[in-house]
Amino acid sequence: MTRARSSAALLLLFPAAAVFSVLYLSPLVMTLRESLKVHESGSIGGTPGTWTLSNYSDLLHSAYGNVLFDTFFFGVVATLISLTVSYPLAYYINGVRRIWIRKSVLTLLVAMLFSGGVVRVYAIALAVGPAGFLAPLFSAAGISPNAILFLEISLIIGLLNFTIPIVTITLLSAIKNIDMHLEDAAQTLGAPRWVAFFDTTFRLSIEGLISASILSFAICVSAFVVPMILGRGIIVFATNLIFSRFAEVTNHPSGAAIAIVLLLISVVIIYGFLRLFAKREQRAAA
Amino acid sequence: MDYNRRKLLKDAGVAAIGLSAGTSAWLKPARAAAESIVAVTWGGPHVKANQAAADDFTKTTGIDVVWELHEGASTNILSKIKAMWPTVRHDLVQATDPVFYSMMKEDGWLADVDDVEGMADVHPKMVDTFRDANGKAKVVPVLIGTTYYGYRTDMVSSPIRKMEDLLDPSLKGKIGILDPSLYTCLPYVAMALEFGGSEHNMEPGWEFLKKLAESGNVGQVLKSDVDTINALTTGSIAVAYTGIGNWGKISKSVPTTLCNRMPESKGMKAFLFTLGWAITNGPRTAEAKRFASFLLKPEHNQQYAADVTASPANSKAKAAPELENLLISTAEDIDRYGYFPDFPYITSQMESWTQRFETEIMPIIRGR
Numbered sequence: 001m002t003r004a005r006s007s008a009a010l011l012l013l014f015p016a017a018a019v020f021s022v023l024y025l026s027p028l029v030m031t032l033r034e035s036l037k038v039h040e041s042g043s044i045g046g047t048p049g050t051w052t053l054s055n056y057s058d059l060l061h062s063a064y065g066n067v068l069f070d071t072f073f074f075g076v077v078a079t080l081i082s083l084t085v086s087y088p089l090a091y092y093i094n095g096v097r098r099i100w101i102r103k104s105v106l107t108l109l110v111a112m113l114f115s116g117g118v119v120r121v122y123a124i125a126l127a128v129g130p131a132g133f134l135a136p137l138f139s140a141a142g143i144s145p146n147a148i149l150f151l152e153i154s155l156i157i158g159l160l161n162f163t164i165p166i167v168t169i170t171l172l173s174a175i176k177n178i179d180m181h182l183e184d185a186a187q188t189l190g191a192p193r194w195v196a197f198f199d200t201t202f203r204l205s206i207e208g209l210i211s212a213s214i215l216s217f218a219i220c221v222s223a224f225v226v227p228m229i230l231g232r233g234i235i236v237f238a239t240n241l242i243f244s245r246f247a248e249v250t251n252h253p254s255g256a257a258i259a260i261v262l263l264l265i266s267v268v269i270i271y272g273f274l275r276l277f278a279k280r281e282q283r284a285a286a
Numbered sequence: 287m288d289y290n291r292r293k294l295l296k297d298a299g300v301a302a303i304g305l306s307a308g309t310s311a312w313l314k315p316a317r318a319a320a321e322s323i324v325a326v327t328w329g330g331p332h333v334k335a336n337q338a339a340a341d342d343f344t345k346t347t348g349i350d351v352v353w354e355l356h357e358g359a360s361t362n363i364l365s366k367i368k369a370m371w372p373t374v375r376h377d378l379v380q381a382t383d384p385v386f387y388s389m390m391k392e393d394g395w396l397a398d399v400d401d402v403e404g405m406a407d408v409h410p411k412m413v414d415t416f417r418d419a420n421g422k423a424k425v426v427p428v429l430i431g432t433t434y435y436g437y438r439t440d441m442v443s444s445p446i447r448k449m450e451d452l453l454d455p456s457l458k459g460k461i462g463i464l465d466p467s468l469y470t471c472l473p474y475v476a477m478a479l480e481f482g483g484s485e486h487n488m489e490p491g492w493e494f495l496k497k498l499a500e501s502g503n504v505g506q507v508l509k510s511d512v513d514t515i516n517a518l519t520t521g522s523i524a525v526a527y528t529g530i531g532n533w534g535k536i537s538k539s540v541p542t543t544l545c546n547r548m549p550e551s552k553g554m555k556a557f558l559f560t561l562g563w564a565i566t567n568g569p570r571t572a573e574a575k576r577f578a579s580f581l582l583k584p585e586h587n588q589q590y591a592a593d594v595t596a597s598p599a600n601s602k603a604k605a606a607p608e609l610e611n612l613l614i615s616t617a618e619d620i621d622r623y624g625y626f627p628d629f630p631y632i633t634s635q636m637e638s639w640t641q642r643f644e645t646e647i648m649p650i651i652r653g654r
Contacts, residue, residue, distance in 0.1 A: 041637030044364045063645040130521045146459020146505050233507025247362040248467030
């Protein structure tokens with residue numbers, strides 16, 4: 001009976017595994033294979049029948065390290081800000097008694113997901129541009145529109161525009177499953193309000209926070225339009241470099257190598273993050 | 287309704303066959319029908335201006351022209367063709383020299399075009415530039431394109447007459463430099479020319495570009511023509527390097543000074559290149575050649591050149607007189623201010639130049 005059940009489970013897994021291998025694994029293998037080919041300047045893609053590791057060794061130059069650093073640094077910063085902004089928002093939406101307020105905020109968040117990404121990024125570019133309504137704020141803060149800091153702030157604003165709705169909705173579904181009476185109970189037993197919150201609701205929503213962080217980080221690291229438009233070609237993400245290699249200089253092997261490196265680093269970071277959480281859980285359980 | 291298990295299975299089977307047939311048709315590479323050809327061009331005025339020739343062609347032959355537009359740099363099309371080859375979806379590709387040289391390097395991609403009607407009216411030098419090892423012409427030229435520096439007069443305090451003027455501290459953050467993929471490093475070839483080098487000796491150009499990056503005057507690294515037009519017209523930057531058609535558009539919106547006739551400068555030249563059509567070897571090559579002959583007709587070539595702000599390649603077509611300020615088309619102007627870059631050499635160097643830009647220039651601009 002157990003064997004029959006496990007066979008049935010395997011059978012159920014088959015469609016997903018088939019789709020996954022056709023749509024994800026095989027292109028990944030092709031990308032890996034392309035990354036090992038030699039590219040001749042002026043030709044299109046890799047030369048068939050050749051192989052080299054130089055596409056990877058070229059990336060050891062500090063300039064490419066800077067690109068990867070920017071990609072992950074802005075990913076971490078935008079994720080942290082998203083969590084800080086979204087958690088109170090999700091908490092508020094969950095607790096608000098007036099249904100119309102909850103519905104309005106949720107509709108607004110979902111509507112943000114449906115509006116075109118390019119349009120939103122150009123809107124931000126115009127808002128912070130020389131004639132934009134946010135330009136005086138930057139001037140008042142003493143930040144010149146030509147300064148790198150200006151670009152960095154614009155870029156983070158752009159990333160937050162994409163991450164905040166996703167993070168809020170993810171956190172909302174996590175908070176919704178927590179019994180809010182636990183906070184009341186803790187307060188009844190004498191805990192101050194903030195202690196009651198951190199010891200009950202916040203602790204129980206950590207899994208949701210981790211899911212939201214991973215989602216937000218993945219969105220940031222794979223962002224393409226945001227750095228392309230708001231980075232003004234000065235702040236470049238790995239995705240922009242990959243696009244340039246594939247589409248503009250037709251050096252597919254180099255683009256493929258950058259893509260593989262980006263994927264590996266992302267997997268290591270996320271795996272490390274999850275391991276850290278798992279250890280913490282084990283310690284708590286012990 | 288009586289619905290038993292057998293009927294359910296039968297209906298499901300029919301639905302599955304229908305769905306798989308539909309899906310397989312969808313999964314096949316999109317191919318133009320036999321009565322149409324696919325031509326790749328740029329958006330904006332290019333596709334609009336080419337449409338007049340397409341209408342004439344369709345009226346005469348009954349063959350439709352399906353347009354596909356370049357996304358960003360025209361080099362993008364190379365990867366698309368490569369991914370589908372030997373299946374041919376794109377019958378004609380409109381592009382410029384570097385793209386044509388890359389296409390000519392690929393075995394069997396391009397059809398011979400000597401027999402395209404009207405080729406005899408194109409200046410032989412333009413045709414000969416794109417002959418293969420067997421002496422066969424591979425590109426149908428339609429325009430003489432020009433690129434050069436220019437700036438917004440209202441945002442620059444003192445006139446720019448030579449390269450060193452770009453280091454003026456009043457231009458802090460006001461200069462847009464180009465990504466190497468855009469106009470194949472021609473603005474940097476111009477810098478090399480200014481200080482005694484050329485495309486064959488780029489060192490003086492790289493040295494000056496480093497100085498420019500260190501000066502803090504670079505405010506943006508432009509990745510496309512749209513970037514350039516937006517950045518100049520919104521005032522994000524004041525100085526840039528772009529094609530003649532873009533300068534035409536920009537100067538309609540903001541006061542502009544063109545650096546195309548700069549007697550004091552050895553590098554601020556008007557760089558001349560060919561804009562034309564390559565025809566792929568495929569099932570619709572004959573129809574594509576026929577369409578190319580319509581594109582070359584004097585009346586279409588003249589109108590197209592006027593619409594996109596350039597000089598026509600057909601000697602029977604005339605350049606629009608109102609574009610005199612923008613164009614470098616007379617023999618005297620070409621001798622004095624024009625420059626014909628060695629594109630086959632530039633194409634062969636793009637790889638190392640791009641890497642040099644990314645590893646030596648970008649870190650300075652980024653401040654690392």
